[in-house]
Amino acid sequence: MKLKRIADKIFNGNEQTAKGQGLFVTVDDLIAQRRYAHQWQLSKLNQLTTEQTGDVKSAFKGRGMEFEEIRAYTFGDDVRDIDWRVTARKQLPYTKLYAEEKDREIYVLLDLSPYMLFGTKRELKSVCAAKIAARIGWQSLKNKDRFGMVLFDGNEPLLFKAQNSQANMMLIFNKTAQMSRSVFENFSHFEVEKNYLKKAITLLETVIKHRAIVFIISDFSDFSYETQQVMAMLSQKAKVTCVNIVDTIEKYPPLAGEYMAQYMGQQVVFSSGGEVFKKEYADYFANKRQHLIDFCRRFRLIYTEQTVGF
Numbered sequence: 001m002k003l004k005r006i007a008d009k010i011f012n013g014n015e016q017t018a019k020g021q022g023l024f025v026t027v028d029d030l031i032a033q034r035r036y037a038h039q040w041q042l043s044k045l046n047q048l049t050t051e052q053t054g055d056v057k058s059a060f061k062g063r064g065m066e067f068e069e070i071r072a073y074t075f076g077d078d079v080r081d082i083d084w085r086v087t088a089r090k091q092l093p094y095t096k097l098y099a100e101e102k103d104r105e106i107y108v109l110l111d112l113s114p115y116m117l118f119g120t121k122r123e124l125k126s127v128c129a130a131k132i133a134a135r136i137g138w139q140s141l142k143n144k145d146r147f148g149m150v151l152f153d154g155n156e157p158l159l160f161k162a163q164n165s166q167a168n169m170m171l172i173f174n175k176t177a178q179m180s181r182s183v184f185e186n187f188s189h190f191e192v193e194k195n196y197l198k199k200a201i202t203l204l205e206t207v208i209k210h211r212a213i214v215f216i217i218s219d220f221s222d223f224s225y226e227t228q229q230v231m232a233m234l235s236q237k238a239k240v241t242c243v244n245i246v247d248t249i250e251k252y253p254p255l256a257g258e259y260m261a262q263y264m265g266q267q268v269v270f271s272s273g274g275e276v277f278k279k280e281y282a283d284y285f286a287n288k289r290q291h292l293i294d295f296c297r298r299f300r301l302i303y304t305e306q307t308v309g310f
Contacts, residue, residue, distance in 0.1 A: 029134075034138045069097050078095070106212070107147075107149065112183055114192060138169075145213075153183050198226050201227065213238065215240075217245065232299045
């Protein structure tokens with residue numbers, strides 16, 4: 001396979017080709033997503049107050065447009081492009097003109113923090129998120145767009161500037177695999193900062209161009225007021241899609257019985273059963289999800305979710 005030979009040449013060794021088994025992602029896993037790039041179904045694509053289904057291409061639809069000038073409105077112009085501030089000042093309708101961008105920017109913010117090390121079936125959230133990011137990368141390359149990424153382990157974000165280059169994407173895949181494995185093997189030593197997602201979004205907001213396309217792939221465990229502020233700022237510059245990674249157990253309460261969970265070396269045993277438990281359990285995750293959806297509607301972000309374990 002040509003891509004595998006390229007990866008082996010760049011990465012010098014077989015370490016990255018070790019099987020992750022759903023616990024961490026490998027370069028081979030990310031390369032393999034090329035065949036699925038056109039098939040990724042966005043379950044319940046929510047934009048503003050509507051819900052519709054579609055695939056990843058819907059977020060890429062149409063070429064990017066860059067602001068060019070303002071001129072007097074003429075018959076046939078799109079009323080949605082009217083500049084109301086200039087219109088009010090001049091007392092005559094004026095419209096904005098846009099020029100087609102030749103190299104649209106596509107950025108992914110990939111959350112690989114320890115909070116994403118959760119999963120009940122098949123693979124962890126972090127693995128699912130990385131695979132989605134790879135599919136977006138392959139779709140970008142196919143569309144001749146520039147693809148970049150902000151990788152984030154919960155402490156320091158790592159930026160790869162957008163390029164229309166397969167070699168650059170291979171470097172991104174390599175670092176993604178390294179970080180995914182490192183966080184999995186050393187999660188007990190990670191001290192995740194408060195408002196950790198805010199730092200990564202702030203970095204992204206400072207480097208993207210106006211009207212870029214951004215995908216934030218996370219379970220949004222950090223959805224604090226401070227994080228919401230920088231997400232709202234980002235939405236002013238870019239078309240933002242929030243890809244919420246959820247596990248099946250966050251949608252459907254576990255069957256009645258005793259369960260043990262482990263995190264940061266601590267074990268917790270809890271009992272599942274009874275109508276009260278099921279209602280409180282379902283309400284908690286439903287309210288968390290709805291809070292994110294309401295925010296996206298308010299600030300004109302696209303919301304979608306991917307369930308791990310189906």
